[in-house]
Amino acid sequence: MTLRADAQRNLDRLLDVAGECFAEQGLDVSVDEIARRAGVGHGTVFRNFPSKDDLVIAVLNERIRELTQLALAARDEPDAWEGFAGFFRHVSLLYAENLALIEGLERCAGTPEKGELGRAVEQLVQRAQRAGALRRDVTAEDVMMLVPTAARYPEIVLDGLHVA
Amino acid sequence: MTLRADAQRNLDRLLDVAGECFAEQGLDVSVDEIARRAGVGHGTVFRNFPSKDDLVIAVLNERIRELTQLALAARDEPDAWEGFAGFFRHVSLLYAENLALIEGLERCAGTPEKGELGRAVEQLVQRAQRAGALRRDVTAEDVMMLVPTAARYPEIVLDGLHVA
DNA sequence: CGGTAAGCGGACTAGCCAGTCCGCTTAGGG
DNA sequence: CCCTAAGCGGACTGGCTAGTCCGCTTACCG
Numbered sequence: 001m002t003l004r005a006d007a008q009r010n011l012d013r014l015l016d017v018a019g020e021c022f023a024e025q026g027l028d029v030s031v032d033e034i035a036r037r038a039g040v041g042h043g044t045v046f047r048n049f050p051s052k053d054d055l056v057i058a059v060l061n062e063r064i065r066e067l068t069q070l071a072l073a074a075r076d077e078p079d080a081w082e083g084f085a086g087f088f089r090h091v092s093l094l095y096a097e098n099l100a101l102i103e104g105l106e107r108c109a110g111t112p113e114k115g116e117l118g119r120a121v122e123q124l125v126q127r128a129q130r131a132g133a134l135r136r137d138v139t140a141e142d143v144m145m146l147v148p149t150a151a152r153y154p155e156i157v158l159d160g161l162h163v164a
Numbered sequence: 165m166t167l168r169a170d171a172q173r174n175l176d177r178l179l180d181v182a183g184e185c186f187a188e189q190g191l192d193v194s195v196d197e198i199a200r201r202a203g204v205g206h207g208t209v210f211r212n213f214p215s216k217d218d219l220v221i222a223v224l225n226e227r228i229r230e231l232t233q234l235a236l237a238a239r240d241e242p243d244a245w246e247g248f249a250g251f252f253r254h255v256s257l258l259y260a261e262n263l264a265l266i267e268g269l270e271r272c273a274g275t276p277e278k279g280e281l282g283r284a285v286e287q288l289v290q291r292a293q294r295a296g297a298l299r300r301d302v303t304a305e306d307v308m309m310l311v312p313t314a315a316r317y318p319e320i321v322l323d324g325l326h327v328a
Numbered sequence: 329c330g331g332t333a334a335g336c337g338g339a340c341t342a343g344c345c346a347g348t349c350c351g352c353t354t355a356g357g358g
Numbered sequence: 359c360c361c362t363a364a365g366c367g368g369a370c371t372g373g374c375t376a377g378t379c380c381g382c383t384t385a386c387c388g
Binding site: 145160 | 299302306309310312313314316317320321322323324325
Binding site: 004005006007030031032042043046050051052 | 344345346347348349354355356
């Protein structure tokens with residue numbers, strides 16, 4: 001079962017615009033505003049996503065998949081600490097320019113996307129710990145919790161995480 | 165011009181209850197709920213505070229004055245780094261159990277209370293820096309920005325701030 | 329103890345929100 | 359090109375919010 005061409009265009013545009021709105025203004029933007037900026041009626045939003053929450057989760061899951069790709073790439077860096085630190089810096093930047101990540105990531109607990117991200121970051125953390133470069137008393141979850149602050153001060157937090 | 169005894173009781177109770185509500189649930193609690201928990205009608209809230217925002221600021225200013233007292237006490241600690249670190253740990257705890265601080269402190273920019281707090285923290289920071297124990301590239305403002313994350317991981321962030 | 333103004337609180341308004349529904353439009357297969 | 363169902367969007371609902379207002383209550387002064 002495939003969508004009509006115009007419907008598919010609207011859906012794509014909707015996800016793009018919703019991503020921008022949530023990033024700029026946080027998850028409290030009204031569905032009306034998203035629909036207006038996407039050039040559709042808000043009825044169209046609710047046909048594609050039964051509730052606003054479903055739209056939020058769809059957008060966040062896209063962002064989470066991107067984070068997972070970053071983590072997997074960082075795992076392939078030759079130096080374990082540099083791989084970890086590079087990932088941390090990159091994610092900090094993304095958080096700094098995306099309110100949706102700060103406000104909404106915990107809503108995705110339990111989704112398969114969040115699980116994959118968790119596993120990827122865990123590998124990164126364990127590799128850096130085995131190399132003796134990362135404090136042994138932090139978990140992957142701790143690391144992700146530290147990112148929001150780190151968004152403005154990544155080097156200070158990295159210094160606190162580093163074993164010299 | 166002094167308040168009638170019952171009116172004064174209501175006002176005190178209102179500030180207490182509002183402080184609790186904002187701490188537990190954040191600044192989005194409705195005025196209705198605060199009034200109900202304080203045992204008054206919500207008309208009474210708006211007689212004391214022209215808008216909800218005025219109530220929020222009144223509550224936050226109380227918290228800020230408490231923080232300022234902590235900073236002034238920390239300045240009198242014999243060891244400059246321990247004074248700073250103790251203040252940082254204490255404030256982290258307060259943030260961890262008070263949503264209002266996380267959500268609302270920036271609203272108080274410009275109030276005299278916020279100015280005093282800024283000056284007190286600045287003294288603390290400069291003393292620790294003169295003692296060679298605190299990174300020279302952070303300002304008092306940076307320190308206060310780091311607290312929210314530090315609420316869960318104060319020792320890691322302190323380690324990042326410390327000069328060994 | 330009685331008069332009065334300070335104080336009270338709930339009914340009311342206006343605005344915003346998510347979510348529903350249905351008559352109109354139009355894409356696209358035959 | 360025409361027919362039809364997929365898709366559209368805006369009018370509508372219901373619930374929640376901050377803020378207003380006024381008739382009733384009660385603290386407290388003389």
